[in-house]
Amino acid sequence: MSEETSQQVPVADDDAEIRAREVEAQMTDEERFSLLVSVMGVNDVVTVRDERIPEGVPMSAGYVPGVPRLGIPALLMSDASLGVTNPGYRPGDTATALPAGICLGASFNPVLARESGAMLGREARSRGFNVQLAGGINLARDPRNGRNFEYLSEDPLLSAALAAGSINGIQGEGVISTIKHYSLNCNETNRHWLDAVIDPAAHRESDLLAFEIAIERARPGAVMTGYNKINGDYAGGNRVLIEGVLKGAWGYPGWVMSDWGGTPGWETALAGLDQESGLQLDVMMWQKEWFMAPLRQAYADGKLPTERLSEMVRRILRSMFAIGIDRWGPAPEVDMARHNEIALDTARQGIVLLKNDGALPLAADTTARIAVIGGHAQIGVPTGCGSSAVVPPGGYAEVIKVGGPGIMGVGRNLYLLPSAPLAELHTLLPDAQLEFDPGMRPAEAALMAARSDLAIVIAVSLESEGFDSPDLALPWGQDELIEAVAAANPSTIVVLETGNPVLMPWRDRVKAIVQAWYPGQAGGQAIAEILTGAVNPSGRLPVTFPAGLAQTPRPDLPGMGTPWGTPTTINYHEGAEIGYRWFAKNNHVPLYAFGHGLSYTSFEHTDLHVEGGDTVTATVTVTNTGPVGGADVPQLYLTEAAGERRMRLLGFERVVLSPGESRQVTLTADRRLLARYDGAANRWRIDEGSYQVAVGSAADTLELAGQAILKSAQFGA
Ligand code: BGC
Numbered sequence: 175m176s177e178e179t180s181q182q183v184p185v186a187d188d189d190a191e192i193r194a195r196e197v198e199a200q201m202t203d204e205e206r207f208s209l210l211v212s213v214m215g216v217n218d219v220v221t222v223r224d225e226r227i228p229e230g231v232p233m234s235a236g237y238v239p240g241v242p243r244l245g246i247p248a249l250l251m252s253d254a255s256l257g258v259t260n261p262g263y264r265p266g267d268t269a270t271a272l273p274a275g276i277c278l279g280a281s282f283n284p285v286l287a288r289e290s291g292a293m294l295g296r297e298a299r300s301r302g303f304n305v306q307l308a309g310g311i312n313l314a315r316d317p318r319n320g321r322n323f324e325y326l327s328e329d330p331l332l333s334a335a336l337a338a339g340s341i342n343g344i345q346g347e348g349v350i351s352t353i354k355h356y357s358l359n360c361n362e363t364n365r366h367w368l369d370a371v372i373d374p375a376a377h378r379e380s381d382l383l384a385f386e387i388a389i390e391r392a393r394p395g396a397v398m399t400g401y402n403k404i405n406g407d408y409a410g411g412n413r414v415l416i417e418g419v420l421k422g423a424w425g426y427p428g429w430v431m432s433d434w435g436g437t438p439g440w441e442t443a444l445a446g447l448d449q450e451s452g453l454q455l456d457v458m459m460w461q462k463e464w465f466m467a468p469l470r471q472a473y474a475d476g477k478l479p480t481e482r483l484s485e486m487v488r489r490i491l492r493s494m495f496a497i498g499i500d501r502w503g504p505a506p507e508v509d510m511a512r513h514n515e516i517a518l519d520t521a522r523q524g525i526v527l528l529k530n531d532g533a534l535p536l537a538a539d540t541t542a543r544i545a546v547i548g549g550h551a552q553i554g555v556p557t558g559c560g561s562s563a564v565v566p567p568g569g570y571a572e573v574i575k576v577g578g579p580g581i582m583g584v585g586r587n588l589y590l591l592p593s594a595p596l597a598e599l600h601t602l603l604p605d606a607q608l609e610f611d612p613g614m615r616p617a618e619a620a621l622m623a624a625r626s627d628l629a630i631v632i633a634v635s636l637e638s639e640g641f642d643s644p645d646l647a648l649p650w651g652q653d654e655l656i657e658a659v660a661a662a663n664p665s666t667i668v669v670l671e672t673g674n675p676v677l678m679p680w681r682d683r684v685k686a687i688v689q690a691w692y693p694g695q696a697g698g699q700a701i702a703e704i705l706t707g708a709v710n711p712s713g714r715l716p717v718t719f720p721a722g723l724a725q726t727p728r729p730d731l732p733g734m735g736t737p738w739g740t741p742t743t744i745n746y747h748e749g750a751e752i753g754y755r756w757f758a759k760n761n762h763v764p765l766y767a768f769g770h771g772l773s774y775t776s777f778e779h780t781d782l783h784v785e786g787g788d789t790v791t792a793t794v795t796v797t798n799t800g801p802v803g804g805a806d807v808p809q810l811y812l813t814e815a816a817g818e819r820r821m822r823l824l825g826f827e828r829v830v831l832s833p834g835e836s837r838q839v840t841l842t843a844d845r846r847l848l849a850r851y852d853g854a855a856n857r858w859r860i861d862e863g864s865y866q867v868a869v870g871s872a873a874d875t876l877e878l879a880g881q882a883i884l885k886s887a888q889f890g891a
Pocket residue numbers: 235253307354433434561
């Protein structure tokens with residue numbers, strides 16, 4: 175089957191529901207219980223093959239047996255934040271390693287997200303995985319969070335639009351996608367013992383709104399809960415969030431699975447959890463496989479009602495039938511060269527040019543002496559670490575063992591993907607005289623920089639599931655390295671391969687800064703193309719880069735420095751005022767604002783027209799006023815709502831324009847972004863009045879202002 179024809183026709187939801195009811199009614203209790211747990215394959219942590227996984231079944235992140243007599247397929251799950259992972263590391267089974275989620279976030283491009291989702295779906299299917307543990311959408315509340323690289327942004331709308339694109343892409347290929355980690359799993363420090371405290375209404379306006387919009391737009395088959403507690407109750411057993419909000423207010427029809435090791439008791443089933451995941455990790459965490467013997471006992475004792483057991487099963491079946499994993503034809507052909515292009519495009523669109531004092535782009539015919547320094551640039555580019563790490567075609571170029579405490583320390587490695595910036599620069603700058611210094615000693619690197627016409631320092635960081643960074647400094651003394659190189663050569667360009675913001679104390683002493691994130695398996699090529707102008711940078715920051723931790727809601731991170739396992743409370747007192755919203759509210763001037771990103775051309779925004787009524791609709795004309803083609807991302811913000819200062823991203827669009835070309839863009843706000851969530855009435859509320867909006871090229875660069883009169887309204891649940 176060709177790639178074009180592999181898209182499955184989904185059955186109508188009602189049909190899936192009806193069939194789920196019919197099939198469930200025919201099941202024995204033993205069969206019902208068998209669907210409620212997944213078993214992990216062998217990996218870094220689980221080193222012994224579980225005998226519940228039949229011979230011949232490939233290792234997966236989670237395996238659930240099927241019921242062949244009723245046409246129920248087994249579930250085989252793999253991670254998918256950055257590509258299809260290879261649980262159990264079957265040699266030779268490699269997959270396209272995409273750039274970090276935050277790089278996709280920086281593309282501001284839901285169409286690209288859908289394309290990369292479809293790529294995930296095809297690669298998953300060709301390997302026999304029918305569930306992708308994708309859709310990581312936790313908002314970047316804290317720039318130290320070790321998993322921000324896997325997620326998309328700090329903004330609910332941007333995150334939802336991109337997650338929906340990706341999930342629709344995956345499910346369009348007939349593969350179930352999750353959305354995760356529901357909710358507020360926004361720090362890794364002591365994550366299993368972390369109580370995330372938040373005002374419930376503010377939660378609805380931020381992290382939950384991201385889930386709500388993405389679920390509406392993409393209808394993922396499953397929701398994965400987080401490891402943490404929310405307001406005192408574990409995410410996996412949080413009745414308020416699962417029964418109250420997700421299944422209640424939003425009417426979510428799919429199933430809710432725990433995170434691996436995130437089922438603290440069988441009673442979670444009474445709070446809405448439908449499936450225990452990776453039960454070996456629950457044994458490590460809680461000394462029990464909760465949905466095996468204890469849940470059966472609870473059922474025998476009448477503590478788990480029959481109807482609830484049936485509902486758990488029906489929800490799983492319903493998603494299987496709605497998305498069609500029971501009707502797979504032959505696996506789609508996978509065009510790995512095309513998939514490499516998708517990884518490359520994501521890096522091209524997500525790399526952000528933060529600063530440029532005229533140093534970039536480098537002329538393709540330059541004969542300059544260029545010192546390329548550090549970042550393992552002669553080997554490849556780093557990728558984030560944890561359950562999302564993907565083995566690229568040909569394998570990793572290098573795995574540098576780093577280690578650390580706790581379960582996650584076992585697999586904490588600096589993985590290098592084989593796309594070396596140095597080699598790619600050689601290709602694109604054939605006449606330049608390139609020299610490489612590993613950046614091991616600042617003084618040695620400075621000597622090379624001093625005898626060069628310009629220096630490019632590539633700096634990396636290792637961010638990983640299970641760890642938050644203690645601060646925003648570059649690791650391994652790289653700040654000192656950049657200072658030394660910049661002191662030796664005023665024409666210094668810095669490329670940052672990090673999954674989070676860093677502080678850049680050397681910012682004023684370098685000529686250009688490129689934020690390349692973890693750029694994926696074609697990342698070296700994309701970096702070289704951006705540096706040389708073969709590609710015009712168009713990424714925009716999906717997170718605020720603070721000038722210091724003092725500007726963030728929690729200068730000191732609760733639990734930081736305590737041993738793994740210490741009960742920790744984190745008060746997300748900023749509520750819905752995350753990132754740029756917090757900075758606007760507190761008049762903080764960031765290092766680089768949300769939405770910021772430079773180009774080799776220039777854009778102008780003119781003719782803003784704003785209409786009110788039920789919502790805000792704005793039209794604006796975008797013109798490429800510079801010398802080369804490029805992409806702009808005009809952003810529409812709410813700045814004041816009925817007399818109250820309130821910053822919200824209301825809309826955005828990535829617009830590709832040739833020199834001199836203009837396009838009119840219309841952006842219509844989701845009404846929930848104009849509203850407050852009224853916790854007493856359990857409804858969204860828009861107060862009548864005047865709403866100030868602005869269009870700009872970043873949250874701190876608002877160029878055109880307008881206003882709309884909105885009618886008062888109460889809606890939703
Ligand atoms: C992660 C999940 C992942 C799961 C299965 C957990 O450690 O938190 O995001 O899907 O492992 O690999």
